[in-house]
Amino acid sequence: MVCLPFPLLLLLIAALPLAFPHFWERNLNKAIVSALVSTPVFFVTLMTSPHELLATLEEYISFILMLASLFVISGGILVKGDLRATPTVNTIFLAIGAVMANAIGTTGASMVLIRPLLQTIGERKHVFHIPVFFIFVVSNIGGSLTPLGDPPLFLGYLRGVPFTWTLCLLPQWLMVVGLLLLIFYIWDTLSYRRETKTDIERDIAERTPIRVTGKINLLFLIMVVLAIFFQTPAPYRELAMVGASLLSLICTGKDIRTENKFTFYPINEVAILFAGIFITMVPLLALLRAKGASMGITEPWHFFWVTGALSSFLDNAPTYITLTSLAESVTRSTSHAGAIVAGIGVRADLLAAISCGAVFMGANTYIGNGPNLMVKSIVEEQGIRVPHFFGYMLYSGLILIPIFTIVTFVFF
Numbered sequence: 001m002v003c004l005p006f007p008l009l010l011l012l013i014a015a016l017p018l019a020f021p022h023f024w025e026r027n028l029n030k031a032i033v034s035a036l037v038s039t040p041v042f043f044v045t046l047m048t049s050p051h052e053l054l055a056t057l058e059e060y061i062s063f064i065l066m067l068a069s070l071f072v073i074s075g076g077i078l079v080k081g082d083l084r085a086t087p088t089v090n091t092i093f094l095a096i097g098a099v100m101a102n103a104i105g106t107t108g109a110s111m112v113l114i115r116p117l118l119q120t121i122g123e124r125k126h127v128f129h130i131p132v133f134f135i136f137v138v139s140n141i142g143g144s145l146t147p148l149g150d151p152p153l154f155l156g157y158l159r160g161v162p163f164t165w166t167l168c169l170l171p172q173w174l175m176v177v178g179l180l181l182l183i184f185y186i187w188d189t190l191s192y193r194r195e196t197k198t199d200i201e202r203d204i205a206e207r208t209p210i211r212v213t214g215k216i217n218l219l220f221l222i223m224v225v226l227a228i229f230f231q232t233p234a235p236y237r238e239l240a241m242v243g244a245s246l247l248s249l250i251c252t253g254k255d256i257r258t259e260n261k262f263t264f265y266p267i268n269e270v271a272i273l274f275a276g277i278f279i280t281m282v283p284l285l286a287l288l289r290a291k292g293a294s295m296g297i298t299e300p301w302h303f304f305w306v307t308g309a310l311s312s313f314l315d316n317a318p319t320y321i322t323l324t325s326l327a328e329s330v331t332r333s334t335s336h337a338g339a340i341v342a343g344i345g346v347r348a349d350l351l352a353a354i355s356c357g358a359v360f361m362g363a364n365t366y367i368g369n370g371p372n373l374m375v376k377s378i379v380e381e382q383g384i385r386v387p388h389f390f391g392y393m394l395y396s397g398l399i400l401i402p403i404f405t406i407v408t409f410v411f412f
Contacts, residue, residue, distance in 0.1 A: 002044055003287060006280040009037045010313055013273060013367060014389040027268050034276030041280050052282055056318070060278040062238060063151055063317060064271050067107050067370045069224050069241035074104070074111035075262040076217040076252035081210035085121040087188040091181055093117050094133060098142030098177050104221050106143040106150055110371040111378075113138060115260060116210070118382050123202045126191040131379045131386050132395045133184045137177060139371040140363035144173045144356065148225055150369070152311075152320030152358040158231060159324070160343030161351070168348075172356050172411055179403050214256045220244040266377040270370050277367065281314050285322050298330055300412040304353035308361030308404065312368045316358040323354045353412050360404060364396045365389070 012033055017024045024030065045053045083089050093113060101109040114134065121127045143149025145166055147157035153166055227240035297306055303323055310319040327350040331340065339348040362369035366376055366389055379386050387395060 002041060002283040005037050005041050006277075006284050009034065009276050009280050010367070012037065018388055018390075027265065027272055030269060031272045034272055038276040038279040041283065045279070045282050049282065049286060052286060053279075056278055056282050058234070059155075059318060060275065062234065063278075063370070064274065065238050065241050066105075066151065066154075066224075066228075067270060067374075068267050069245045070105050070108040070221070071111055071267045071374065072245040073217050073220045073224065073248040074108045075260055076214045076220075076248045076256060077112055078213045078256045078260050079112060079116040079210060080208070080213070080259075081116060081119070082122070082206050082208045083120045083210065084204060084207055085124050085127075085192075087185050087192055089120065090117070090130060090188055091185045093120070094137045094184060095177075095181060097134070097138030101138055101143035102145045102149045104225065105148055106139050106369065107371045107374070108221060109142065110134070110139045110375050114375055114378055115382075118379065118384060123199055123206060124192075124195055125199060126194045128385060128387070129184075129187055129191065129395075131375060131384065132392065133180065133187075135366075135372050135375050135392075136363045136396075136400065137180050137184075139375055140369050141173070141176050141180065141360050144169050144359045148228060150359045150362070151317040153355060154228060155317050155321055156324065156344070156351075156355070159321070161341060162343060163229070165341060165351075166355065169352060169355060172352075172360075172407060175410065176360060176403055176407060179406075180399070183399060214252050216251050217248050220248045220251075223247075261378075261381065263381070265381070266374040269377055270373050273367070273373065274370065277314070278318075281318065284314070285318060297326060298334070300349045300353040301408050302353075303327060303350050304357040304404075304408060304412045307354045307357030308364070311358045311361045312364035316362040316369055320354060320358040323357075324351065327351065327354060349412075356407070356411075360407075361400075363400060364393065366392055 016033065042053070093116075097109045097113045100113070103109075104112070114131075117130070117134065121130055140150070144153070147153045147161070147163060147166060149166075153161075157163060221244075223244040224241050227237045227244075232240060297303060303326075307316075307319060307323045310316075310323075324344070324346060327346045328344075330350065331345060331347045340346065341348050341351050344351070363372070366372045376386050386392070
């Protein structure tokens with residue numbers, strides 16, 4: 001019974017925006033719903049598993065502070081310009097974001113690039129697909145190559161995975177990002193041909209070169225990156241993130257954030273919803289730890305799909321940790337002759353499957369990874385339509401699942 005609030009909360013997050021859109025617009029109402037569902041679980045878990053609850057809350061605080069610091073700092077970087085919104089230019093935007101995500105995280109890359117991309121495509125009408133592919137490539141799959149790219153890889157690094165180990169995921173990264181960019185280019189080419197002559201002429205006439213202001217925030221981004229890279233212990237790591245965020249707010253002119261249309265609404269929405277998600281998932285993750293070994297999860301493709309399925313709806317960071325613990329048990333209980341990742345005691349093939357499952361399939365739903373909801377919220381604030389919860393899942397089911405099936409046969 002204690003596991004039921006989690007799927008209930010997911011159902012409400014999916015259904016309420018469709019059934020009561022005006023009610024769901026206010027973050028206060030989201031907070032009320034999240035609190036009503038998660039509070040009973042909080043008190044039950046507090047009495048039965050206080051240490052697990054405390055650890056989860058600590059992870060939540062670190063998770064939100066990292067997202068918030070990257071969100072605030074990147075919000076002070078204003079990338080202005082209006083390029084021609086051709087399929088080639090839009091595909092280059094996504095490719096740059098996929099690379100950038102490994103240096104400043106999927107959140108940082110998403111916040112820096114989403115607004116200039118929206119400005120670029122502002123004269124076009126048929127752009128419904130562009131935010132979806134942006135979430136796929138920049139907000140998720142792009143950040144697979146370094147621990148800085150995505151929270152689950154960061155947690156793995158803190159638990160002993162060598163910093164450079166994730167570079168071994170380059171073949172998987174190249175395949176998935178390459179296929180997505182190819183599909184996007186074809187899709188956007190077909191959409192571009194549907195634009196009216198007037199809109200294309202307006203797009204050409206309103207071109208302006210790219211210009212970056214608020215460059216001091218790059219220094220604050222480096223502060224956050226270094227706090228992570230050098231394994232700064234808690235709470236000093238979190239203090240460094242908060243300090244960098246405050247410096248960004250102090251040193252960045254208000255005109256930059258105003259022109260960037262920066263508000264705290266997206267990060268507040270993420271913090272509210274994920275507070276309920278983190279609390280309600282504690283019993284479910286405990287169940288997985290207790291019963292996971294008896295579920296027959298032993299092969300790399302098992303770990304890839306189980307991690308991915310859970311990461312689509314749970315937060316992918318604790319899912320990564322849970323499946324890594326299960327992989328440790330499998331590694332100890334089998335006589336597999338494959339390489340063991342030093343520092344964490346997990347077979348390399350299992351850890352690769354878990355890492356790809358967590359990062360790649362966080363793109364399957366809006367709640368699979370923190371930046372997903374942020375991007376959705378920013379796009380909607382700019383007046384551009386995006387798919388609703390189930391509509392987005394239709395896109396991911398038709399585009400991502402076939403690609404992940406290919407990845408399974410090739411790598412796992």
